[in-house]
Amino acid sequence: MSGLLYFPKLRTTMVDSTSLLALTLGFLIFALTMKRKETMKTVSMSSYIRNLPLPPGPKPWPLIGSLPEIFRINKPVFRWIHSLMEELDTDIACIRLANTHVIPVTSPRIAREILKKQDSIFATRPLTMGTEYCSRGYLTIAVEPQGEQWKKMRKVVASHVTSQKSFNLMLEKRTEEADNLVRHINNLCVKNRGDGNAFAIIDLRRVVRQYSGNVARKMMFGIRHFGKGSGDGSGPGLEEIEHVNSLFTVVAHLYAFALSDYVPWLRFLDLEGHEKVVSSAMRNVSKYNDPFVDERLMQWRNGKMKEPQDFLDMFIMAKDSDGKPALSDEEIKAQVTELMLATVDNPSNAAEWAMAEMINKPRIMQKAVEEIDRVVGKDRFVLESDLPNLNYVKACVKEAFRLHPVAPFNLPHMSTSDAVVDGYFIPKGSHVLISRMGIGRNPNVWDKPLKFDPERHLGNNESVELNDPDLNLISFSTGRRGCMGANIGSAMAYMLLARLIQGFTWSSMPGEGKIDISESKCDLFMAKPLHAVATPRFAEEKE
Numbered sequence: 001m002s003g004l005l006y007f008p009k010l011r012t013t014m015v016d017s018t019s020l021l022a023l024t025l026g027f028l029i030f031a032l033t034m035k036r037k038e039t040m041k042t043v044s045m046s047s048y049i050r051n052l053p054l055p056p057g058p059k060p061w062p063l064i065g066s067l068p069e070i071f072r073i074n075k076p077v078f079r080w081i082h083s084l085m086e087e088l089d090t091d092i093a094c095i096r097l098a099n100t101h102v103i104p105v106t107s108p109r110i111a112r113e114i115l116k117k118q119d120s121i122f123a124t125r126p127l128t129m130g131t132e133y134c135s136r137g138y139l140t141i142a143v144e145p146q147g148e149q150w151k152k153m154r155k156v157v158a159s160h161v162t163s164q165k166s167f168n169l170m171l172e173k174r175t176e177e178a179d180n181l182v183r184h185i186n187n188l189c190v191k192n193r194g195d196g197n198a199f200a201i202i203d204l205r206r207v208v209r210q211y212s213g214n215v216a217r218k219m220m221f222g223i224r225h226f227g228k229g230s231g232d233g234s235g236p237g238l239e240e241i242e243h244v245n246s247l248f249t250v251v252a253h254l255y256a257f258a259l260s261d262y263v264p265w266l267r268f269l270d271l272e273g274h275e276k277v278v279s280s281a282m283r284n285v286s287k288y289n290d291p292f293v294d295e296r297l298m299q300w301r302n303g304k305m306k307e308p309q310d311f312l313d314m315f316i317m318a319k320d321s322d323g324k325p326a327l328s329d330e331e332i333k334a335q336v337t338e339l340m341l342a343t344v345d346n347p348s349n350a351a352e353w354a355m356a357e358m359i360n361k362p363r364i365m366q367k368a369v370e371e372i373d374r375v376v377g378k379d380r381f382v383l384e385s386d387l388p389n390l391n392y393v394k395a396c397v398k399e400a401f402r403l404h405p406v407a408p409f410n411l412p413h414m415s416t417s418d419a420v421v422d423g424y425f426i427p428k429g430s431h432v433l434i435s436r437m438g439i440g441r442n443p444n445v446w447d448k449p450l451k452f453d454p455e456r457h458l459g460n461n462e463s464v465e466l467n468d469p470d471l472n473l474i475s476f477s478t479g480r481r482g483c484m485g486a487n488i489g490s491a492m493a494y495m496l497l498a499r500l501i502q503g504f505t506w507s508s509m510p511g512e513g514k515i516d517i518s519e520s521k522c523d524l525f526m527a528k529p530l531h532a533v534a535t536p537r538f539a540e541e542k543e
């Protein structure tokens with residue numbers, strides 16, 4: 001059909017049938033020759049690509065690749081990969097695990113080549129046991145391979161949840177939880193007062209994680225607590241503690257190394273025990289989320305709900321092009337959970353590390369507090385509208401993201417065809433792991449990379465933003481699979497740190513001296529949950 005369309009201007013009355021046949025044959029021969037040349041070009045291109053070397057890496061065993069090393073080493077897989085890359089002095093490596101080529105990357109330049117220049121080739125995700133559980137069989141966005149379901153869910157979330165309009169609509173809810181954070185710590189200090197000054201030892205890990213859980217629940221469901229909460233309602237009840245702990249457990253296992261992700265027929269053995277842990281944590285999350293979603297669906301169907309109040313309502317109200325509900329009940333439940341998973345871990349981890357580093361470096365803490373006092377004054381608490389003027393505080397948050405990312409790697413990307421990256425052959429189906437830890441601590445990118453130094457982000461006079469599209473640190477990443485909640489995530493992380501340091505003076509525990517800022521061996525959290533002494537900076541709670 002397309003061949004004939006190329007002759008629209010031929011006046012057939014002037015051309016006899018022999019010439020027409022000759023012309024058609026001529027065209028067919030021409031088209032076939034071109035196609036053959038094209039095919040030959042593709043074949044020779046693909047054989048050229050396949051002749052390029054793979055990135056450096058350990059010599060794999062036949063069939064099983066480097067799986068034996070993983071079982072032999074006495075450290076977490078991510079630490080083994082990073083030390084291997086250091087030994088090989090490379091920013092890109094190739095580790096074959098059974099049939100899968102795993103490609104870790106620790107330089108911004110190569111990350112840009114993958115996530116910007118060749119984004120279309122690397123925009124899908126591998127399937128893992130953990131992701132199957134957390135997405136209810138791949139109904140969501142973040143862990144979904146590229147395809148129609150991913151596109152549909154991304155469209156609904158982009159237009160109803162992470163749009164600027166929804167972000168503005170949820171401002172009040174985020175502010176309520178920032179207020180609640182200060183109120184909760186203040187109440188703990190006052191309760192502890194006795195005859196002297198108000199102060200308290202605060203389990204900061206619990207507090208910052210609960211803040212993130214509260215904001216997630218408030219934006220999603222319009223509530224802070226599933227039950228009664230604790231004390232005056234500012235603290236978490238057992239339900240919220242279980243909810244947030246379970247979300248963290250799921251996040252930790254989404255892409256944790258499991259043999260069955262590379263040798264699927266071994267899944268029934270559940271060698272690492274991950275399946276048991278993830279399925280149980282997901283049951284806990286669903287135990288709280290699902291009845292809430294069911295009840296709300298009923299309220300809309302009974303006509304009791306009229307105006308959307310939160311993200312859940314927006315999911316329920318979303319319509320497809322025929323005016324029918326865009327999402328099934330199951331898709332709503334799956335997406336609600338995924339957005340909670342996406343919201344809880346990054347802001348809380350950054351705040352915990354930033355607080356530990358800043359308590360140990362009083363000069364940095366003082367500069368941040370002075371900035372808040374200068375910009376906001378002492379008569380009210382920091383609001384999101386102050387953030388454009390709080391560059392130093394934002395730089396502290398950004399520095400915590402650089403030096404202490406919540407996870408060693410970005411979510412994995414998978415190649416949908418053979419490719420060349422940094423001159424190396426990357427076979428179709430490779431799992432690309434851009435290292436958040438490796439890039440953030442790369443000595444060729446950052447001067448004295450292990451030093452917590454917020455000033456390094458204040459070089460030019462521009463506003464400091466957590467997002468780094470040049471990928472000199474991986475906060476929200478970029479490209480087709482880039483984070484959809486950068487506005488919400490940034491606001492939460494900035495407000496959390498700003499309110500903690502504006503509301504209270506912090507010091508290490510009595511007798512502790514400096515806070516122990518060792519990193520856990522198994523992951524990138526602080527080895528010991530941060531505890532510190534808080535003293536309210538203001539006599540009366542501010543409105």
Ligand code: HEM
Pocket residue numbers: 141142143154157162339342343346347410411412474475476477478480481482483484485486488489490493
């Ligand atoms: C500070 C907080 C956050 C950080 C640092 C963060 C970071 C990231 C990163 C690194 C990715 C993977 C990008 C890639 O694969 O290249 C991602 C994906 C995603 N994030 Fe976030 N995120 C945050 C908060 C949020 C929030 C609050 C939401 C929504 C409410 C959200 C929604 C998503 C979604 C839906 C994806 C999957 C995108 C896709 O695969 O197509 N994130 N995020």
